[in-house]
Amino acid sequence: MKLEKILDKLGSIEKNSFIKIIDNIISKSPKNAKQIDRILSSSDKGLKSVDNQNISKIFALTEMEFQDHIKSEFQEITSQLDILIDIIIRDGNCIMKQDWLSRLYDTEVKHLKSKIKSLNADFENDKSELSNFRKRDYKIYKSCLKTAYHNDIENNRDAKITSDELSIMITLSEQLGLSQEEVKLINYSILPIKKIDIQDIIKGLKNIGVIFYSNKENTIYVADEMVRMLRGVRKKxxxxxxxxxxxxxxxxxxxxxxxxxxxxxxxxxxxxxxxxxxxxxxxxxxxxxxxxxxxxxxxxxxxxxxxxxxxxxxxxxxxxxxxxxxxxxxxxxxxxxxxxxEKVGISLDGFDKMLTELNISLPKLNKDIREQFELQDEYVLKADFLLDYNIKPRDILDLINKSDLTKFIKENGIKQRGDDILNILEHYKDVENLFLENFENVAYRNLNLLKDNGITIKESELGIKFEELTKTILHSIGFNVDETLKNSLNTKKDMMDILLNLGNKEIIIVECKTSKEKGYNKFSTVSRQLKSYQNLALKNELRIVKILLIAPEFSDDFVTDCEMDTEMNLSLITASTLSNIADAFKSSKYNEFPHVLFRDIVINEDRILKALSK
Structure with missing residues (x-):
């Protein structure tokens, strides 16, 4: 789950430790201080009053310093930070209930103790499969670590590995070709593992800023961005x-x-x-x-x-x-x-359909996915659920063995020639929903991004496609997209894009504009066009409740010109706002979108989303 989405779910107290660490980094003039200052300049009250989107941006700008902060925590050798970080960065462990983390920790400690016992036995056994060459590598590393740890005790200081010693030990392990697990086993053969209480684990990880903990949901969250950073700390x-x-x-x-x-x-x-x-x-x-x-x-x-x-x-x-x-x-x-x-490669509906049909063909898959990604829920083959864990369609298909993939392909009429996984993804692409998920890219006429997302379309077709997608979205939020009435009003000279029939001779006129350029800025042209549509409707004794103009974005000059216009009841709405409204509408109590919410000059997305959630 993305950092911004997690921050949206939490209260200020639950975000406090994370915010404090970033605040401390900012106070020390980090590398990207100028860019951070530009974000903070919009707020008089500092980082705490910055919105979650900008907090995510600031985290990205302080990632290097945040990583150094985490590395410094490794000097506290009793913290078991290597064990805990290795658990929370595994695929599927970014959202966990408290008891689930406790179970994973207990399992990991038992596993490590068992392997340490086996390793120590291999050291003593001349006939073990461990080669003399490898035993030598282990002994070199173990001796150096023992010295780094015990020299503090001999000098009557608290035992810890200094940052200099830690960097030397990391270099040594790399030169000896030791894996992370081998290093852990040798470390904990010198410093015995003492189990830590789960509440202390959560408190410790929360205090150093690597996890968020929701008391209300009893759930641990690790942001996708944090997982990537922690993998860097662990050299993965x-x-x-x-x-x-x-x-x-x-x-x-x-x-x-x-x-x-x-x-x-x-x-x-x-x-x-x-x-x-x-x-x-x-x-x-x-x-x-x-x-x-x-x-x-x-x-x-x-x-x-x-x-x-x-x-x-x-x-x-x-x-x-x-x-x-x-x-x-x-x-x-x-x-x-x-x-x-963030691209899934296929539409969300296509992902859900693929998971449903996989579950029918391969009944053991749900159990296999749960075990592979250490997921707590009973049934996990749901697109939205898996995407929160950053698990995409390809990641699921990669786990299925060749014979089961072949069986699934045959049972579901999927193309058999070529690469099995690519054929399955193509089969479930669901182009119409994929277009809807790329609504904003169509609005921006961004052919490269559309191509990257698996959509092939000519540039000359983008305007018509944007209009078609807008109709689909407006229909999905309960509007009557009346093609018959529109066609009866349109002339060869004046042809409105979309007409929404509200009944009782009341209508909303919708105009769709795509633009490659940042900030749609052609008010004089579009206003003449819209006024001609308005006159057309008035001649036919129709009452125009609202005129909506949908575009990728609007320039400040365009918005100002719109505010100064006294002849039209015109509102501006960006493609992303309309798309987000449609998503929120799905889970709202309404059967038809309350069009009275379209009352701003530039439609306020936050206000409408709050209204729909009530």
Whole structure:
């Protein structure tokens, strides 16, 4: 769930710790201080009075400093911050009830204690599968950590790892090729794990600003933006779902090779070994630099293997970069963009339909998804629910094995030639709803964004399409879009776009305008057009309740000219506002939109949304 959406759900007290940390960062003149000041200049009372959208923007501008603040917290070695952060950044753990976090924490502690016991046994056992080379790496790291920890005790100080010591230990672990899990096991073999009470865990995470806690809902929220930042703190370059997507393209001998290097049980199944590699926190970069290639591969062969993996497996053509490092960074950057992107790839209705039909074909899928993403709810195959957890259609399909995908495709009449997952996504695209979800992009005539969202349309068709979509939206909020009456009034010279028939000879005239330019600014032209429609209606003894002009946005000059006009009862409404009103209307008590709410010069979205929610 996005930070802004979480902030909208919470009260001021529940946001207080987070706001205090950002306020403290701002007071120390961060890198983007000038941009932050421009946002704060609109408020006289400081950060607390800034709206949630701008708080999200300020967080983005202070992300680097916020990350440094979190890193400094790792010096408090009894906080178990590495364990807790690794739990909350897993896919599916961004929204949790208190008891669910408690259960995940208990499970993690038991799992770590068991693995520490096994690791210690491997140290002592000459016949263990752990190679002498790997034992040497573990012993080097363990000895250095022991010194860093115990030198404080010997000097009669509180035991802690200083920031300098921590940076050295991180560098050492990277040079030894240790995974996050291996580092954790060695750390907690020196500093035994003491279970922390769940209330203290929540308080601690809330105080350092990484979670929000709603007392009313007894729910923990971790913003998508915070998850990405915390992954950076933990040196995890990509989300688990992208890591899994990449690993599933590798042959089992390669997976076994990675498993051997990180002490993963080779008796596990192929899928279990993949999950263990992800849990181990093996660096994605080192995986693609070293681990996925045949022994003795040349640099040219490695580049070719990586290119094939991206082009044929991940459907990413023309991976940028001349060196292997550059190509890997390009892939990481690609996954970051996909994750930040709010596009679903198919419409919400299409996503829901896909989930419903998956549940029929594969009855165990709901249980599998719950377990994979550690979700608490019983039934999770719902589009809105999954999107709150940033789980998209592709992420679901990636978890289904090949034979089950084939079964689903055959049972639902989906194209069988080519890539199975892409064929399924295309089948459930639901173009009409996809257009509605891209209503604002159509208004802005943004062909590139429409193409990125899976919509193909000629630029010459955008004006007509915007009009059609506006009719659909107005119809969905209960208006009578009367084509018959409109056609009877229109002449060859004067042709209004949309007419809403309110009955009793009362109408609303709607005009639709698309524009590439920022700020629609053609009042003189459009006012002549609207006045001619007004005269047409009045000649036919119709009462015009309102004239609505819908465009992507309006310039200040346009709004001023509109305010000065005394001949028309004209209101301006942006495409995004109309779209948001339609969304709010779905859950309101009204069967027909109360048009009296259209009374501003520029329609006030917040006021209307509040009115609909009552």
């Amino acid at each position: 370059e990509v989300a688990e779902k992208f890591y899994r997507r990449t690993l599933k393209l590798l042959r089992e001998p390669i997976i076994n090779q990675i498993g051997r290097e990180h002490n993963i049980d080779r008796k596990l199944s192929y899928s279990q070994k993949i999950e263990e590699i992800i849990k181990e926190g093996v660096s994605f970069t080192s995986l693609l630099l070293e681990h996925i290639y045949k022994q003795g591969s040349t640099l040219t062969e490695r580049k070719k293997t990586l290119n094939e993996l991206c082009e044929k497996g991940l459907n990413i053509p023309n991976l940028k970069g001349s060196t292997l490092d550059d190509k890997i960074q390009s892939l990481i950057h690609h996954f970051e963009n996909v994750e930040r992107d």
